[in-house]
Amino acid sequence: MAFLVLLLAFLLFYIAKLMYQSITDQRSTKSRGSQLPPGPVPWPVVGCMPEMLSRRPAFRWILGWMKEMDTDIACFRLGNVHVIPVTCPKIAQEFLKKQDAIFTSRPLSMASRILSSGYITAVMSPYGESWKKMRKVLISEVISPARHRWLHDKRAKEADNLVRYIYYRSKNSGRVNIRTACQHYSANVVRRLMFDRRYFVDKIIDDGAPTFREEEHVDALFTTLKYLYAFCVSDYFPYLEGLDLDGHEKIIKDAVETICKYHDPIVKERILKWRENDGRVFRDENEFKMMEPQDLLDVLITLMDANGKPLLTPEEIAAETREIMMAAVDNPSNAVEWVMAEMINNPEILNKAVEELDRVVGKERLVKEEDIPNLNYIKACAREAFRLHPFAPFNVPHVALYDTVVAGYRIPKGSHILLSRRGLGRNPKVWDRPLEFRPERHLPNGNAGNRQECSSNEVVLTEPDLRFITFSTGRRGCVAMALGTTMTIMLLARMVQGFSWEKPPEISEINLEESKHELCLADPLVACAEPRLPLHLYQYSEKEHIHHGTNKS
Template sequence: MDVTYPSSLALALFSITLVLALFVRSLRSKKTKGQLPPGPKGWPIIGNLFQMVMNRPTHEWFHRVMADMQTEIACFRFARVHVVVVTSSEIAREVLREKDEALANRAEAYSIDLISHGYHGISFSAYGEGWKLSKKVMVTKLMSPTTLNNTLVSRTMEADNIVTYIFNLCQSGSMKKPINVRDATLTYSHAVMMRMMFGQRHFDEPAEDGGLGPKEKEHMDAIYRALDCLFGFSVADYLPFLRGWNIEGEEEEVRGAVDIINKCNDPMIRERMHLWREKGGKEKEEDWLDIVITLKDDQGMPLLTFEEIRAFCKDVNVATIDNTMNNVEWTIAEMLNHPDILKKALDELDTIVGKDRLVQESDLCKLNYIKACSRETFRLHPPNAFLPPHGAREDTTLAGYFIPKGSQILVSRPGLGRNRKMWSEPDAYKPERHLDDYSRDSMGVSMLEPDMRFVIFSTGRRGCPGTKIGATMIIMLLARLLQGFDWSLPPGASQVELVANNSNLFMAKPLLASAKPRLAPGLYPKIQV
C-alpha cells in the first residue's frame, strides 16, 4: 500500500501538539535511569514525530539516520514512546535471546487491535497467560509433527496443482506470453493455507483454470493490505487519543481489509463451530479449524471463544503468505539475472530428483544449493524492513544503553542482512556463501539462522512457531517451479529490474518471466479441487 502524506498532515500534527502541550505541560517526564541509545534531536513533547511524517517511508529514514550517525542501535522518540532500532546481529541476539523475556510484549496500535480482535492470538497479544495458551495451542496442536504429517497430502496436492496451473498457462494461447510469477506463488501459498486451515481450496466455487477465484483474490488482497498497515508507523500509534480519526487514511484502509477477511472467514468459522458444538461434529478432526474449535479446558468446556478463533485464523492468514511469495519471486528474479546460479540449481534437481518424477517434500533435505539460494534471498530481500516490534515489559538495557519500560524494539532485517561488518560484498547475490557454513556430511544447509546474521524466521520467546512448515512451503514451491519449467527473461528484456517497493520490501513490480515445460507432459497432473 503506497500512501501519499499531504503537507497539511504535518500542519495538523503541529496544531495538535500545541493543544497536547497545554495538557501535558504540568506532567513531569520520567527521568531516564541511564543513557539512552543515540538518536536524532527531536522537538519538545512530540520528539521525532514531525521528522517521521516528513520522511516517508519511515524505515528508510531510520536507516539513513543510523548510517549518518554510524551507529548500530538508535533511539527515536515519538511522543512518550521510545522506538529503538537495531542493525547489529550481536545486539539482535541480545534482544531475542538474553533479554527476550524483558522484551516479550508487543506494540499497541489501531491496526493491530483490529486485526487481532482485541490483541488475541499468538502474533499480537501482550505477553502473559493468554499468549502462553495461544502459543501452546499453536506449537503442540497445529504445528505438531502428527498434524503436519496429516496435512502432507493437502500440501502435495497444491504442489501438483501449481505446476499444472502454470503448464496450462503455457499451453493456452501464445507460449510467448510471460507468466506472472507473483500470481503463481500467491496461488500456491493461499491454496495451501486454505487447505490446512479450512480443509478446502476455495470459499465458494473453484476457479476453472486452477488459479484463485474472485473471492480468494479478494481475500488475498485484503491480507496484504492489512499486513502493510501493521508496519505503517502511523502518528496515531504514538498518540492514542488520535486513534479512530483516520488522519492518515490508514485506519479506513485496515478497517476495509479486516471487514473483507471477516466476510470470508467468519461464515466458515460459525458453520464449523455449529457443527462441532451443536451437531455432534465429525468422526475426526480434519484441519486446523477443527482442532482449535474442539479444544477443551479442564472442565470440558470449549477452550476458545469465537473472537479467539477468529484471531487464530488471521494469525494463519498473515503468517503463511508473505514469506513464501516474497522469497520465491525474488529468488527466481535473481536467478534470471544470474544464469549460472539457475543452472546450478537445475543441475542439483536433475541429479537428486531426476526428470521422471516430481520433487517431493522428502527430497528437500538434499537440495542444499536451492536452500542456499533461498537463504541468500532472505538475507538480501526480506519481505519487510523489521521483525514485529518487541515491547519492553520493564526497564532494561541493550548494548549497555538504558531501555525504558514501554519502549518498542525494532530488529532491522536489511540492517542485519546487509551489514558490512558481517558480510563481504553484502549487496551481491552469492548463494555459495551459505554452503561454506555447512558440511555436506551433516544435515546439510539449514533454513534456520540462530546467530541472527540475517532473518529467516524470528526466534526467541516470541519467535515464529511455524518455522518448519514455512521453510517447507518455500523450498517446495521453489523446487517445483524450477524443476517443472525452463524460465527465461521475456522477449526484449535484458535483465530483471531488482527494485523493492516502498511500503514493504516486495518487488516493486510483479515478476514476469517466460516459461516452457521441461518435463514430460504426463508428469503434470490434473487440477485437484
C-alpha cells in the same frame, strides 16, 4: 463550537501529560547514569514525528539516518515512545536471547487491535494470559510435528496445483506472472490447511487459477501486512485514534472486513456443525458416528479445557484463523519471487539449481517434501533471498516490560525494539559484498562469502545467530518453522524443476529495483516459462490425491 473547545482542552491536557512524562524520563536517565542510544534530537512533545511524516516511508528514513551516523543501534522518540532499531546481530541477540524475558510483549496499535479482535490471538497480543493460552494452542495443536505430518497431503495438493497452474499459463501465453503464482500458492496452502479448500466456492477450476474471490482475499491479506506496525500516527498518540490522520485506519478496517467476509461464514457454519450435535453425524434414524477433524479449523473448534468445555470462543477461533493466514503468506511468496528474478538475471545460479534437482530428484517425478533435506543449493538460494530481500523492513516489534541496559545503553520500559531485517542482512561488518546475491555463501564447507563459516552439513533456513531474520528466535519467535521452510522450498523447487525460465524477449534483464514504499520488487515479476518434464506430470489431478493420499497422522 462546544466540540472544538472540548477537543482543544483535551489536546492541551494530552500535551501536558506528554511533557511531564518526558521530563520524568530525562530525570530517570540522568539518575541511572546511562544514556539512550543515539538518535535525532526530538522536538518537544511530538518527538521525531514531523520528520517521520515528511520522510515516508519511515523505515527508509530510519535506516538512512543510522547508516549516515554509522550506528548499529539508535533511538527515535515518536510522541512519548522510544523506538529502538537494531542492525547488529550481537546486539539483537542481547535483546532476544540474553534478555528475552524482558522483551516478550508487543505494542498496542490500531492495526494489531483490529486484526486480533482486541488482542485475543498469539502473535499480536501483548504479554499476558491471552498470549500464553494462544501460543500454547499453536505449539501443541497447530504446528506440532505430528500435525505437520497429518497435513502433508493438503500441502501436496497445492504443490501439484502450482505446477498445473503455471503449465496452463505457459501454454496459453508463454508468460507467467510469478508474483501472482507465488502469492496464490502460499494462500492456497494455508487456506487448504485451515479450511480444507482452495476456493471460496465449490467449483474446481481445471487450470488451478484463482477466481476474483481468492484474488480479493489475497489482496486484503497483503494490505493488512503492509499497514500492520506501519508507523501510524495514532499508535504514538492514542488519543488521536478515530481521526485517521494518515488514512491507515480506514484501509485496515476495509481489508479486515474483506477477510472476514470470506472467513466468518465458514467458521460459523463449522462451529454450528460441530457443537449442535456434540460432534455426531447421523447415518440413519437409529445410528450415528463421531466426526473426525479434517483441517485446522476443526482442530481449533474441538479443543476442550479440563472441564470438557470448548477451550476457544468463536471470537478466538475467527481471530486466530485470520492471524495464521496472514502469518504464512508473505515470506515464502516474496522470497521466491526475488530468487526467481535473481536467477533469471543470472542463468549460472539457475543452472546450478536445476542441476541439483535433476541429480537429487530426477525428471521422472516431481520434487516432494521428503527431498528437502537433500536440496542444499535450493535452500541456500532461499536463505540468500531472506538475507538480501526480506518482505518487511523490521520484525514484529518487541516491547520492554522493564527498564534495562543493552549494549551499554539505557532501554526504558515501554520501548519498541525493532530488529532491522534489512539492516542485519546487509550489515557489511557481517557479510562480504552484502549487496550481491550469492547463494554459495550459505553452503557448508564452501566459499561462505561471509565472516562466519557454516557449521552444519545440511543447509537450513533458520538463523539463530540473527545475522538475518527468517523465523526470529526467543519466546516471540515464529513457531511454524517447519511449515515456513516447507512452503518456501516446495514453491521454489517446483518452479525451478518444472519449467525452463527466461526473461521476456523485449527486455534486456529483469528490473531488480525495489518498490518505493516497500521491499518487494517494484514491478511484479513476469517471465517466460517452458515445461521441461514429461507431459503427464503437469496433469496430476485432484482425484489422484483422493485415491493415493495417506492423510498421515
